[in-house]
Amino acid sequence: MKTFKIGGIHPEENKLAKEEAIEVFPIPKQVTLFVTQHLGAPSTPIVQAGDKVKVGQLVATAQTLVCANLHSPVSGTVVKVEPVPDMTGYRKLAITIDVEDDIWEETIDTTSEIRKEITLTKPEIIERIKACGVVGLGGACFPTHVKYMIPPDKKVDYIIINGAECEPYITTDHRIMLENGEECLIGVQALLIASGAPEARIGIEANKPDAFEHLQRLASQYPNIKVFKLKTKYPQGAEKQLIKSLTGREVPNGKLPIEVGCIVNNITTTYAIYEAVQKNKPLIETYTTISGKRAKTLKNYKIRLGTSISEVLSTVGIPENTGKIVSGGPMMGKAIANINSYFVKGMSSLLFIDESESKRGVVEECIRCGKCVTACPMGLEPYLLYALATRADYEECEKHGIMNCIECGSCQYGCPAFRPLLDMIRVGKNKTGYMIRTRNK
């Protein structure tokens, strides 16, 4: 069993919905698509109010490098293209479409038949991934094609596939591995062609033995795919930690995984890549776990993008005494400030957190126990970064490696004094990053 050495914690797993098969959520009457569903610049809408669209039709294009295409997840008429409040309450440009029927673009293969043979060449695969608007579905939503624009002087040794799913509660990756494992592996094959790497390594946490065995059995037909069992430890699925666990290589500070010959993708992303490459199907759905200790129903939904969150909430019902509804995992996710918002790419969960559990403890003075230092998987000193960020001493923050923070929240999780370490580190990281960017100009 492989793992990374420094830091890490083991929060309550609470994988309550792991037995629930993926269900398709009914197509809503109206969808609202934000043009900022990914990391990077917003995409540019190419439709206007009144336009008729089909499922899978391009509605917003990527104009810059780090950007992703956006496709209509439904067929119908565009109602408006104007800013709408998103989950945070800030208004973002969005395309609203009234749904009529379910007519797909003819170019998309809608059959459920598994197509094994990859006929596309290396540049074609990357182009297809880009055209289909595939982004990393592990949570960060980084446009996938950008990872495969490999600099000519770099060689890829390993494609690392993240099946760790180290966040508590979330079970979508688990279900995808069980239900669509074969397709995922074909997606991995496509990535191997796209990168020219000789080997792919899939890491799965030990708390998903069924998924591990299933994928290992499937992978036996591919000599270039190896499946490894990982220790159940948070943040096992973080990019740098996963590379360390699976290859023993360490990504230098401030560098990308390509520096050590690795590219990391999430397992659900590989499924999206399979659909893009083999079926020409753009990314128009998101897989979402509905869970919580007192949740009325536990679900793993496949939801069309742009579906209203409140509609899903009214279908599953909000349990009593819910303090917060968290999207994207209790460790790194955010509480939703505005439930009258819409599903976006990579929104992997809606978690109902009990009022008693959602409350923060009373903040007390730091007792110098060093728990945060032991927990930090990046080997940082969170208590110190917190103090420096609070004092707005960003030069010192930079010296103490604030930019290496992966914002996993391990430090704050174990703090006995309930100090809001990560909150201030995030502020500090933001300000330090700004300082560095403006300095180099």
Added chain:
Amino acid sequence: MTGNVIIDAAILLGIVGLTAAIILYFVSKVFKVIEDPRIDEIAAVLPGANCGGCGYPGCRTLAEAIVKAGSIEGIFCPVGGEKTAQKIADILGISAASAEPKIAVIRCNGSCENAPAKSFYDSTLSCAFAHSLFAGESACAYGCLGCGDCAAACKFNAIYIDKLTKLPVIVEEACVACGICVTTCPRNIIELRNRGKNGKRVYVTCRNQEKGAWAKKNCNVACIGCGKCAKACQFEAITLTNNLAYIDYTKCKLCKKCVSECPTQAITAVNFPAPKKEKIEVSTTSEE
């Protein structure tokens, strides 16, 4: 024997001390740093709070900058105000241009009553963090978050957060217009404006740049960008940009026409004799 040791030591140390003194004397003569005596004089008249309100790291660096420039044009100590400027001018032997005394104003009136909370924030009390997380409890993306970054930044105890309204309040006597709150506020809500005659000021207490319908959705006293105030103003002091009115304090003659004209009460007039809404708010907090 013991006597000898003491005498020897005294003589030896005496010689060492004397030699060192002679060396130090000559070194101090040869390497003397000639510093303008006016720097010390100016530093003495400056407040010495090292608040950074002037844009320099501390009072002494400001004094150095003033002496180096030879004038106080464009350099102003907001804390010391005009009196200090006059003293500095006297030291430099120049005449001081007069600057209107200023004060910080809070351009948001989204109190708990005016802008009811739609979500609840229980995280770190830091506006900078809250700003990066979400639009705010009232869902107004332009309004005050009420976490008190400005109050924490103020070195003169001139800002506190009102417990009832959850909005910052400027203590008029204490504010020296150093401007640190202006740069601290992540939403650019605080502005330095002229104190005005007898402290009378008229300003727009809103920063919302959304169109009227969206602005009004989250706050009863939001500027809806209707432009009525701009039409009513006879002195062309009010401009409308991005659905938001702004009163130019250099042109405003404090006639208060805009205040009565505003349909959403987004314009606030302070320190006017007649009973005001603002006054009532202030009195409730002082009772607290």
